[in-house]
Amino acid sequence: EIVMTQSPATLSVSPGERATLSCRASQSVSSNLAWYQQKPGQAPRLLFFGTSTRATGIPARFSGSGSGTEFTLTISSLQSEDFAVYYCQQFKNWPLTFGGGTKVEIK
Amino acid sequence: EVQLVESGGGLVQPGGSLRLSCAASGFTFSSNAMTWVRQAPGKGLEWVSSISGGGRTVENADSVKGRFTISRDNSRNTLYLQMNSLRAEDTAVYYCAKGTSSYWWTFDYWGHGTLVTVSS
Numbered sequence A: 001e002i003v004m005t006q007s008p009a010t011l012s013v014s015p016g017e018r019a020t021l022s023c024r025a026s027q028s029v030s031s032n033l034a035w036y037q038q039k040p041g042q043a044p045r046l047l048f049f050g051t052s053t054r055a056t057g058i059p060a061r062f063s064g065s066g067s068g069t070e071f072t073l074t075i076s077s078l079q080s081e082d083f084a085v086y087y088c089q090q091f092k093n094w095p096l097t098f099g100g101g102t103k104v105e106i107k
Numbered sequence B: 001e002v003q004l005v006e007s008g009g010g011l012v013q014p015g016g017s018l019r020l021s022c023a024a025s026g027f028t029f030s031s032n033a034m035t036w037v038r039q040a041p042g043k044g045l046e047w048v049s050s051i052s053g054g055g056r057t058v059e060n061a062d063s064v065k066g067r068f069t070i071s072r073d074n075s076r077n078t079l080y081l082q083m084n085s086l087r088a089e090d091t092a093v094y095y096c097a098k099g100t101s102s103y104w105w106t107f108d109y110w111g112h113g114t115l116v117t118v119s120s
Helices: none
Strands: A004-007 A010-013 A019-025 A033-038 A045-049 A062-067 A070-075 A085-090 A102-106 B003-007 B010-012 B018-025 B034-039 B045-051 B058-060 B068-073 B078-083 B092-099 B107-110 B114-118
Touching: A004 A085, A010 A019, A019 A033, A019 A085, A019 A102, A033 A062, A045 A062, A045 B107, A070 A085, A085 B045, B003 B092, B018 B034, B018 B092, B018 B114, B034 B068, B034 B078, B034 B107, B045 B068, B045 B078, B045 B092, B058 B068, B078 B092
Parallel strands: A010 A102, B010 B114
Antiparallel strands: A004 A019, A019 A070, A033 A045, A033 A085, A062 A070, A085 A102, B003 B018, B018 B078, B034 B045, B034 B092, B045 B058, B068 B078, B092 B107, B092 B114
């Protein structure tokens, strides 16, 4: 099983600042990585698939990068609606696995 | 507009059974892989089961193998999850999710979720 590790667990950021979230895979997943955003009481929302392909309606302030075992989600200038939990997910191998999540909170 | 509506959750005793349904609309259901993902209270996301559009590919998490069965009825645009021998650790919100057309096992639409509580 590929273990996905996200860091930090919690990120405190002021509105307008940049946020950088990390996701590490225990073995290479190539570019078979997705990112999701989840707000309290809501279902997850797809942000990126294939590492850096932005899903429909995702603002350009979000960007995804990386390959192999190291991936990054960057939010260039945090807006109020961006405070949420973010998950990475690998789809290289079964079982599909998610990271434990990074909570982005208001500083 | 794509819609996924789960139903069938509820309170069940350990060892009991439930069948979840996910009614899909707004897309060609038979052309898309579908997946169940669950989230225990206050915890992260956990993949449960996936099925390809035609139903030929089925994969299950080890934690549910032999107990849960994913299936689909493309004539009814409905996804199912039959859950048997339920355990306390199966308590979670269960989401159905639609695979993207490019990558079957990433999920571009999710239902609102249905809560399954396993408790005596």
